[in-house]
Amino acid sequence: MKVSQIPEFFARLAESMPNPEGELDYVNMFTLLVAVVLSAQATDKGVNKATKTLFQLADTPEKMVALGEEGIREKVKTIGLYRNKAKNVYALSQKLIDLHNSEVPQDRDALMALPGVGRKTANVVLNIGFGEARFAVDTHVFRLGNRTGIAPGKNELEVEKKLDRRVPDPYRINAHHWLILHGRYVCKARKPDCPNCVVQDLCRYKDKTKA
Template identity: 70%
Template sequence: MPKPLTKAEIEAIFAAFAAHDPEPKGELDYVNLFTLLVAVVLSAQATDVGVNKATKALFAIADTPERMVALGEDAIRDHVKTIGLYRNKAKNVFLLSQALIANHNSEVPDTREALEALPGVGRKTANVVLNIGFGQPTIAVDTHLFRVGNRTGLAPGKTPLAVELKLEKRVPKPYLLHAHHWLILHGRYICKARKPACYNCIIAQWCRYPDKTPAPGAVAPPRAMP
């Protein structure tokens, strides 16, 4: 087992992220809190690029719960049919729009409990909306963040919830608001699943991953004996 990261090393990691990208942003397109919620619901097991292509026309005509309900489930489904699991997602978008009208005066709620009570909204989706929409220091653990948390040694855990809770304890408070985006973007573009670009990694000197990818053309150093 690699040696756990120290508090100083974790501080250095997030200081490096902050210096590199002081105001990280999510890559889903939206026009208000409602369309943010819809976009995040649609993004489960789909790429942000694919969701953005599907929602461009949808959000142009249905950017409120009332307009989404008026559009109807069949028309919503036609707009999002290029996204994985689109039938179930279209149904959830329709139902959550109805729920917002009936239970929240057409407003997106700002608590995890209320968000998770909406159709199609789980803990990860709720955390994304709370973070981006309401500026709360939540951490949404997707496959990228789960990988980075385990691979780097920042927050080893067997489940997304375990990684989330560990990160909440370990990330220094000044960096908590943006930690979600830094780690997801890092996993998406640098710390990739099959072949991480360790030679371009700004936190490589602290990362505990033993099989760091050498730069193209370079010879990988021999692994240390346990």
């Protein structure tokens, strides 16, 4: 895909998905952070099922700490890697209390200093929670960046940096949502639904599927 075609690429995705949203359930900034931490290597559907009860009991760092690591573990045990994730959720909650007055910081480095929070998680929180133009590169975004040619890279950071350079306004805020949703439901890993793809003629993928 030529760089000059990128505005058209996002214009079509925007037309097909006017109001893209993340699919994780949350009730405030803290629960957004926790949900994203829990979503690593897990489906949003599975996370939402587990956090429905968890967030009813603990929607602040203080309540999460009071629940305890064992209590958290019991609520999220249906999620992959739940033991380590419960440990991180407890620890990050305590760290928010100790260092950030129980508030989720609007700073990527501060977020990444929290247990269980990597660059992708920090970018999701900054984008969804604070409305910043950030590009969270998960497996879907990484695949689309390389498959379509919009932002090819050998690793997630390379793809993120190219998206940051190439995605024009007014598409920057919603760009990673469009890419994630398009990758999840249309440009799937094993069998992309090319006949129903609104950007298939712009995409450089050689092995396009047929109807």
